Amino acid sequence: MADNSRFSALAAPGVRGLQPYVPGKAIEELEREYGVSNTLKLASNENSLGPPAAALAAIRDALATLNLYPDGAGHALKLRLAERHGVAPEQITLGNGSNDLLVLLAETFLTPQLEAVYDQHAFVIYALAVQEAGATGRVAASRPAADPAQPLGHDPQAIAACYGPNTRLVYIANPNNPTGTWLDDGAVRSLLDQLPSDALLVLDEAYAEYVTEAAYPDGVRLLADYPNLVVTRTFSKAFALAGLRIGYAVSHPAVAELINRVRQPFNTSTLAQAAALAALDDDEFIARSRVLNAAGLDQLTVGLRALGLTVLPSVGNFVLTDLGRPVQPVYEALLREGIIVRPVANYGLPNHLRITVGLAEQNERLLAVLPRCLEPGQ
Numbered sequence: 001m002a003d004n005s006r007f008s009a010l011a012a013p014g015v016r017g018l019q020p021y022v023p024g025k026a027i028e029e030l031e032r033e034y035g036v037s038n039t040l041k042l043a044s045n046e047n048s049l050g051p052p053a054a055a056l057a058a059i060r061d062a063l064a065t066l067n068l069y070p071d072g073a074g075h076a077l078k079l080r081l082a083e084r085h086g087v088a089p090e091q092i093t094l095g096n097g098s099n100d101l102l103v104l105l106a107e108t109f110l111t112p113q114l115e116a117v118y119d120q121h122a123f124v125i126y127a128l129a130v131q132e133a134g135a136t137g138r139v140a141a142s143r144p145a146a147d148p149a150q151p152l153g154h155d156p157q158a159i160a161a162c163y164g165p166n167t168r169l170v171y172i173a174n175p176n177n178p179t180g181t182w183l184d185d186g187a188v189r190s191l192l193d194q195l196p197s198d199a200l201l202v203l204d205e206a207y208a209e210y211v212t213e214a215a216y217p218d219g220v221r222l223l224a225d226y227p228n229l230v231v232t233r234t235f236s237k238a239f240a241l242a243g244l245r246i247g248y249a250v251s252h253p254a255v256a257e258l259i260n261r262v263r264q265p266f267n268t269s270t271l272a273q274a275a276a277l278a279a280l281d282d283d284e285f286i287a288r289s290r291v292l293n294a295a296g297l298d299q300l301t302v303g304l305r306a307l308g309l310t311v312l313p314s315v316g317n318f319v320l321t322d323l324g325r326p327v328q329p330v331y332e333a334l335l336r337e338g339i340i341v342r343p344v345a346n347y348g349l350p351n352h353l354r355i356t357v358g359l360a361e362q363n364e365r366l367l368a369v370l371p372r373c374l375e376p377g378q
């Protein structure tokens with residue numbers, strides 16, 4: 001319609017060229033479109049264990065107060081998070097998922113005159129947040145696919161080379177989605193050492209609870225040495241509460257105070273706060289998630305390699321596999337089998353599929369049907 005361009009011209013400059021984020025296909029959508037049932041979704045890095053029982057109980061207890069607004073300050077949850085991380089409650093900002101915080105940081109600190117740095121294959125939300133703010137994204141080249149340790153991973157030197165006088169934000173996912181690669185303590189410190197004094201480094205630790213590598217840094221610990229650091233965490237992945245939308249940032253209190261001016265006063269719900277608080281005390285659930293994930297990563301990696309596929313080493317709850325050709329036919333063949341995985345062409349990786357670690361029998365189901373989905377003619 002002719003009217004489309006007329007309205008498009010009315011949008012803020014950063015919005016005009018924006019492509020909306022495409023989430024993993026929903027189970028209901030697949031079942032409606034393909035007439036399949038018993039769908040297996042391994043597309044959005046959700047925790048296959050289901051939500052922690054303690055969180056569900058806390059939600060039931062909180063239901064009777066739904067006529068009231070949430071505690072906009074999230075007082076109880078912030079106290080508990082502060083205690084857990086050894087920081088002051090004033091250093092915590094709650095978000096509607098950590099996605100909310102990644103966008104709030106762009107809204108708070110970026111202008112059309114400024115730049116943000118992120119990696120070529122970084123989590124796509126960074127580019128969207130920067131573009132929406134009208135700022136310029138400086139994209140650092142990733143390591144080559146042939147890198148022996150971290151194929152397609154973040155290259156700290158390339159990232160630091162993008163730092164400049166207009167850099168205000170640097171977004172780094174550790175580990176990164178969709179590559180599953182990670183930066184060690186020395187690499188993160190080096191990026192912070194080189195950071196311009198008027199820039200902030202956002203360390204997105206969405207998968208931190210899964211990582212067991214000895215050299216993997218706890219970003220919050222680095223805050224004592226580097227006040228320009230902002231660490232984001234989420235309850236969506238290991239804590240298995242993606243549907244509730246809750247995450248948090250840990251930063252210098254003055255940075256938290258600035259973000260607090262921009263965020264909506266009630267950006268996290270009563271149920272999300274109650275469930276998050278309960279989930280934090282459920283160490284057994286996190287331990288179980290970690291054990292299940294380690295076994296599943298192994299199972300998927302071994303199984304996919306046995307099919308002759310290249311699998312990147314991952315420390316997250318997902319693997320990235322290189323099919324060596326455009327993935328769309330294989331993706332669609334899997335959909336017809338009732339299995340949803342994630343194409344990542346929007347990350348500049350048209351030959352790769354991202355597969356979330358599921359329960360052992362779910363991983364097995366994927367590995368069992370994949371050979372016929374890979375056959376030519378699919």
Ligand SMILES: *Cc1c(COP(=O)(O)O)cnc(C)c1O
Pocket residue numbers: 045096097098099100123173176177204206233234235236237242245246247
């Ligand atoms: C999943 C994910 C997030 C966050 O998701 P929320 O549900 O919004 O907390 C953030 N960063 C990365 C890299 C992710 O993969």
